Amino acid sequence: MKSKFAQNALSNHIAEHITEQIIKGELGPGDKLVEHIYAEEYGTSRAPVREAIYLLSIEGLVERIPRKGAVVKDYTENEIYDLLEIRNMLETMAIDRIQRNGIDQGCLQKMAAILTEMKDITEVHLYTQLNHSFHMKLVEMSKSETIKTMYSRLGWPLLRIQSLSFASQGNIEKSVYEHEKLIDLLTKGEIAEAAKLLNSHNQDVISSMKRKLAQ
Numbered sequence: 001m002k003s004k005f006a007q008n009a010l011s012n013h014i015a016e017h018i019t020e021q022i023i024k025g026e027l028g029p030g031d032k033l034v035e036h037i038y039a040e041e042y043g044t045s046r047a048p049v050r051e052a053i054y055l056l057s058i059e060g061l062v063e064r065i066p067r068k069g070a071v072v073k074d075y076t077e078n079e080i081y082d083l084l085e086i087r088n089m090l091e092t093m094a095i096d097r098i099q100r101n102g103i104d105q106g107c108l109q110k111m112a113a114i115l116t117e118m119k120d121i122t123e124v125h126l127y128t129q130l131n132h133s134f135h136m137k138l139v140e141m142s143k144s145e146t147i148k149t150m151y152s153r154l155g156w157p158l159l160r161i162q163s164l165s166f167a168s169q170g171n172i173e174k175s176v177y178e179h180e181k182l183i184d185l186l187t188k189g190e191i192a193e194a195a196k197l198l199n200s201h202n203q204d205v206i207s208s209m210k211r212k213l214a215q
Contacts (some may be wrong), residue, residue: 002167011051014038018052019156022072023163024125025063029074034063075157077190077213082159084209090151091135095198097142099191107141108186127172128163134179138198165208174204178215 018038021027038049053070056062063073075083098104114134121127139151166172178201185194 004093008051010042010044011048011055014049014052015055016041017019017213018056019059019061020125023128023156023160025163025167026071029072031072032068033072034072035070039065059155061158080209080213081163081206083154083161084206085200087135087151087158088199088206090147090154091138091198091202092195094139094142094144094147094151094193095191097144097147098138099195101143103186103189103191104141104143107137111137111186112183114174115183118179119176122172124163124166124172127175128159128166130176131166131179132159161209162205164212165205168208168212171208175201179203 001116018027018033020026027033033053035049035053038052039046042048042049053062057058057064057070061073062070064070114130114137118127118130118134121130136151142148166175178197182197182201185191185197
């Protein structure tokens with residue numbers, strides 16, 4: 001019998017695997033998560049799989065439907081727009097704090113390093129994760145634990161929605177260009193201009209999603 005610690009580690013690993021399948025689009029909205037398939041794949045009982053599915057339901061990636069079981073969550077248009085608008089609001093608050101408190105050069109250097117990686121990535125899943133890391137560093141620069149905590153809570157649902165936006169042709173290239181410009185403005189200390197660019201960048205993501213959902 002596996003120890004509780006080992007079982008928790010396995011549950012987390014299975015949850016990460018399913019998350020990757022969802023973000024990559026290998027599992028789509030409404031797709032059922034079949035417990036015995038994952039149990040067989042990992043050579044385990046169904047208990048760690050059930051725990052993994054429970055963790056994903058907390059994260060907002062999976063929902064349980066009566067008489068159907070666990071399925072990949074299908075977000076409504078309102079939920080998608082709410083997530084993107086909340087993200088925009090929190091980043092606007094973050095850059096307002098940066099304007100008050102000044103630019104953290106350490107965070108700025110980390111953002112530049114992440115951007116260097118982003119330039120070499122064309123795979124949507126990896127780019128989405130790097131993009132999230134970039135914006136998380138901007139949020140950390142605000143020095144507000146409240147903003148950082150609220151932003152972190154958007155979590156995987158936000159990444160899943162952003163990956164849909166980046167899957168549209170030309171959006172990764174546009175994103176890289178705008179992130180370069182943002183770094184340049186922050187380096188020059190032009191925080192007000194950076195705020196305008198960030199708002200425009202985030203509004204474009206919302207517009208991109210509206211076009212995608214209208215298809």
